[in-house]
Amino acid sequence: MSGKLIDGKAFSERVRARVADAVSGMASAGVVPGLAVVLVGEDPASQVYVRSKGKRTVEAGMRSFEHRLPATASQAELLAMVEQLNADPQVHGILVQLPLPSQIDSAAVIGAIDPAKDVDGFHPVNAGLLATGQDALVPCTPLGCLLLLRDHLGDLSGADAVVIGRSNIVGKPMAQLLLRDSCTVTVAHSRTRDLAATVRRADIVIAAVGRPEMVTGDWVRPGATVIDVGINRVPNPAKGGDSTRLVGDCDFDSCAAVAGAITPVPGGVGPMTIACLLANTAVAAARAHGLDVPEDLTA
Numbered sequence: 169m170s171g172k173l174i175d176g177k178a179f180s181e182r183v184r185a186r187v188a189d190a191v192s193g194m195a196s197a198g199v200v201p202g203l204a205v206v207l208v209g210e211d212p213a214s215q216v217y218v219r220s221k222g223k224r225t226v227e228a229g230m231r232s233f234e235h236r237l238p239a240t241a242s243q244a245e246l247l248a249m250v251e252q253l254n255a256d257p258q259v260h261g262i263l264v265q266l267p268l269p270s271q272i273d274s275a276a277v278i279g280a281i282d283p284a285k286d287v288d289g290f291h292p293v294n295a296g297l298l299a300t301g302q303d304a305l306v307p308c309t310p311l312g313c314l315l316l317l318r319d320h321l322g323d324l325s326g327a328d329a330v331v332i333g334r335s336n337i338v339g340k341p342m343a344q345l346l347l348r349d350s351c352t353v354t355v356a357h358s359r360t361r362d363l364a365a366t367v368r369r370a371d372i373v374i375a376a377v378g379r380p381e382m383v384t385g386d387w388v389r390p391g392a393t394v395i396d397v398g399i400n401r402v403p404n405p406a407k408g409g410d411s412t413r414l415v416g417d418c419d420f421d422s423c424a425a426v427a428g429a430i431t432p433v434p435g436g437v438g439p440m441t442i443a444c445l446l447a448n449t450a451v452a453a454a455r456a457h458g459l460d461v462p463e464d465l466t467a
């Protein structure tokens with residue numbers, strides 16, 4: 169590869185160390201941040217992520233509360249659990265692991281979380297605060313991408329950024345964050361005409377479209393910075409049987425040959441998502457108790 173590898177795993181360790189510092193600083197005020205994670209059902213990937221969140225929360229010196237509901241749980245049961253967590257003073261952050269089973273309306277559940285405890289940053293109040301340039305809890309994956317970009321490029325102002333994907337969880341908040349850092353932002357998606365030509369104009373490419381290896385090297389402007397948000401499990405014929413491997417939304421080898429820098433999958437954006445979740449929990453706890461919000465943990 170000719171492009172530089174952006175090591176999200178190493179950077180996420182530094183972010184988690186900063187969170188742990190901030191958390192130990194809060195102890196003198198008698199504050200221990202607490203994160204509650206709710207898992208509905210038994211999706212294997214979600215179980216792995218929830219376990220990892222609990223482990224990292226405790227490592228950072230915070231309290232971890234894990235709640236599980238069966239895959240058959242009703243929306244009313246989940247809403248009752250959210251209400252209970254909203255009222256719990258030991259809980260500063262609430263995260264309901266997505267995706268939820270089909271009988272549950274995700275938007276209704278997200279909308280029931282107290283915005284001050286919404287460490288996913290998905291509540292419409294936080295989305296609105298972000299869009300209007302006010303202090304918000306910012307979705308963890310786009311926040312992680314922004315921190316990686318700033319660390320790699322420094323000042324982003326004036327850069328042409330293309331975000332591929334318009335989800336509420338990644339694409340839209342990512343575009344808002346890049347705008348806030350004075351980038352010129354294009355949000356592209358599956359219906360964008362000549363997507364390759366649009367991407368080729370970009371200094372910064374954020375691929376968050378959920379299609380394995382869709383972005384190829386001929387789409388990338390030489391020297392561009394490529395952030396691959398995709399986490400797709402695909403068959404691995406090289407190993408045979410039922411074996412699988414993880415790939416991003418970018419075809420790594422061809423993109424890396426052209427890009428100035430690129431995140432790998434795994435080991436790029438994924439680990440930053442959990443590090444930023446811990447950062448948001450520390451920020452939510454500081455705000456709840458009127459403590460100084462650690463500046464290096466916010467966007």
Ligand SMILES: Nc1nc2c(c(=O)[nH]1)N[C@@H](CN(C=O)c1ccc(C(=O)N[C@@H](CCC(=O)O)C(=O)O)cc1)CN2
Binds near residue numbers: 263439442
């Ligand atoms: N409520 C939420 N649900 C989901 C979110 C979210 O931010 N909030 N994001 C994803 C899943 N996710 C966290 O929940 C997540 C995904 C991936 C990783 C990660 O570290 N991935 C590793 C690879 C792991 C593997 O081997 O499978 C990597 O990329 O290096 C962390 C968190 C959907 N749900």
